[in-house]
Amino acid sequence: MKQKDQNIKKRTAARTLPLRDGGVFSWRFVAVLSLMGCIAIEILFNLLPVDHDTLLLFWFYPASLLLVAQLYFNLRFAKHFEIKLLLAFLAWSCTTVVLNFRRAQLVDSYGWFASACTTIFLCFSLPYAFTKDGAKRVITLLAITTVVSVTLLSVLSLIAVYATDIAAKVPSVFEGIGITAGRLGIDTHPNRSATGLAAAVILAGYLIAQTKQAWRRIAWALCGVICFVPLALTVSRTAIIAAGIGVGFEVFLALQVSLQEKMRAALRWVLSTLAACLVIVALYQGATMVGQASNDMIARLEPVAIAQAQQSTDTQETEVPAALESGDSVFVPRDLSDADSLNGRTDIWLGVWNGLLENPKILAFGTGPMVAGELMIPYFPVGSPLGLFHNSLLGTLVSFGVVGLLFVLAFLVLVAVSAFKLSFGNLKSAETLAVRMLPAMLLFAVAEGMMEDFLFAYGSLNIVWIWLMIAAGFVLRMGKQEPETIEDAAKL
Numbered sequence: 001m002k003q004k005d006q007n008i009k010k011r012t013a014a015r016t017l018p019l020r021d022g023g024v025f026s027w028r029f030v031a032v033l034s035l036m037g038c039i040a041i042e043i044l045f046n047l048l049p050v051d052h053d054t055l056l057l058f059w060f061y062p063a064s065l066l067l068v069a070q071l072y073f074n075l076r077f078a079k080h081f082e083i084k085l086l087l088a089f090l091a092w093s094c095t096t097v098v099l100n101f102r103r104a105q106l107v108d109s110y111g112w113f114a115s116a117c118t119t120i121f122l123c124f125s126l127p128y129a130f131t132k133d134g135a136k137r138v139i140t141l142l143a144i145t146t147v148v149s150v151t152l153l154s155v156l157s158l159i160a161v162y163a164t165d166i167a168a169k170v171p172s173v174f175e176g177i178g179i180t181a182g183r184l185g186i187d188t189h190p191n192r193s194a195t196g197l198a199a200a201v202i203l204a205g206y207l208i209a210q211t212k213q214a215w216r217r218i219a220w221a222l223c224g225v226i227c228f229v230p231l232a233l234t235v236s237r238t239a240i241i242a243a244g245i246g247v248g249f250e251v252f253l254a255l256q257v258s259l260q261e262k263m264r265a266a267l268r269w270v271l272s273t274l275a276a277c278l279v280i281v282a283l284y285q286g287a288t289m290v291g292q293a294s295n296d297m298i299a300r301l302e303p304v305a306i307a308q309a310q311q312s313t314d315t316q317e318t319e320v321p322a323a324l325e326s327g328d329s330v331f332v333p334r335d336l337s338d339a340d341s342l343n344g345r346t347d348i349w350l351g352v353w354n355g356l357l358e359n360p361k362i363l364a365f366g367t368g369p370m371v372a373g374e375l376m377i378p379y380f381p382v383g384s385p386l387g388l389f390h391n392s393l394l395g396t397l398v399s400f401g402v403v404g405l406l407f408v409l410a411f412l413v414l415v416a417v418s419a420f421k422l423s424f425g426n427l428k429s430a431e432t433l434a435v436r437m438l439p440a441m442l443l444f445a446v447a448e449g450m451m452e453d454f455l456f457a458y459g460s461l462n463i464v465w466i467w468l469m470i471a472a473g474f475v476l477r478m479g480k481q482e483p484e485t486i487e488d489a490a491k492l
Contacts, residue, residue: 027070028129032126035063035122038060038122038123038461039145039149042461043150043196044152046187047156052461056111056460060118060461071128077125082414085411088407089408090116093369093404094113100365100367100368101368110370112369112457115459118461119468123465123466127477132478132480139438146203147200149200150196153186154229156177157230160177186234191234191238193234193236194238194240195239196463198240198242198243198246199463199464201224202247202441203441205224205251205437206440207434208224209437228243228286231287232286232290233291237343240284241283241447244282245280245444246443247283248277248280249439250437251275252276255271255272256427257428260427260428342390345390345451347384348388349390351381352376352380354379358379362398362401363402366401366404367399368399369395369458373388388453390451392454395455396408399457408456411472412446418478420439422479423436424436435478438474439471442468442471446468452464
């Protein structure tokens with residue numbers, strides 16, 4: 001019996017000091033390093049010579065399998081309902097591929113499968129490998145990784161926009177970064193480019209609340225501003241509004257703490273809610289103001305840049321950049337005049353729904369994630385982006401049928417309930433303020449997921465899916481009790 005108690009103490013101590021257990025060969029250390037790499041490379045992949053899908057298959061995906069094996073055998077984490085739910089969703093998703101294509105080997109040939117395993121086993125499950133205090137430190141480390149990576153990308157993007165002569169000297173770094181048709185693009189599309197920028201703005205708020213040192217707060221605030229400028233230039237209204245929702249939620253919680261001794265609860269709630277709404281409006285209007293200021297700056301810089309480029313052509317026989325000659329770098333604001341149709345999204349959703357009614361088999365078994373958009377193309381409105389559902393739940397329904405959608409909805413409801421309890425359980429606590437702010441990332445990710453195809457059925461990793469699962473795992477982990485005695489630990 002004494003030997004059993006000693007073994008339990010060792011296991012409990014391993015949970016308390018996870019990264020020191022085994023040094024650099026600790027599976028926890030490998031998992032944290034892998035997720036940090038996953039975040040950084042997903043943000044900076046267009047600047048690197050290695051494709052991020054290659055790293056997904058040969059680093060992040062194997063690391064996720066390593067982590068889930070350790071969690072299953074050492075910590076028995078599969079006993080938790082949310083883990084069972086996600087495993088059931090993954091099993092059903094793979095079943096839909098087999099039912100539709102009659103080839104089981106096609107499951108792991110999809111980039112979606114490796115992405116789903118990475119988000120479920122590495123992103124979502126990582127907090128379960130630590131105590132609550134350890135999970136807090138890990139989440140802070142992941143937030144720092146995100147903000148620093150996005151800040152670096154933002155600086156390079158601003159150089160590409162405002163210092164074209166420098167960007168032209170290093171085409172391998174700045175290729176594909178610039179304003180086209182009035183919108184800043186960093187990778188495949190401005191809407192995708194904006195997601196990492198918006199996430200960093202929200203996480204900067206979390207890091208400001210997490211630290212007590214003034215210089216660090218100033219540094220994180222500066223990073224948030226730097227990331228907001230290129231976000232404004234992407235003119236991605238969904239990302240800007242989603243960032244506003246996340247920051248507004250953080251402001252709401254911060255005011256609940258700071259005003260608790262100055263006014264009654266009812267008035268505090270009214271002022272906090274009003275301030276949160278004003279933040280959303282301010283960020284949206286601020287994005288337009290940033291774009292207009294950008295036009296003024298480019299108008300002053302372009303004549304000098306054109307003159308320098310023309311002088312260069314006389315000596316080096318190079319061409320003047322087309323963007324400088326055509327004025328393609330001009331920011332073009334977008335208003336909310338098409339809000340009634342969500343920029344044509346409602347027509348897409350109605351067309352796809354009609355297609356599902358004509359093909360009820362899809363409602364039962366789905367189509368599989370990689371061909372869902374292609375099969376629904378005949379039902380897309382003329383002139384709309386073909387194959388893009390612009391809604392993650394609709395994409396999940398088409399890909400995995402009603403059963404798959406129910407799994408996802410159950411998971412989102414479970415996370416929402418836990419997030420509400422975490423954020424509003426102790427509104428007056430200044431010590432837990434940063435932790436209670438993390439559900440802001442859930443609000444951001446869900447807002448993005450309702451307007452784009454980033455979640456659950458997406459063909460590859462993206463920062464929205466990654467941070468939805470990180471935040472969801474952390475929120476649910478914080479709702480679990482820690483073992484306080486040897487008898488409690490023995491039950492784990």
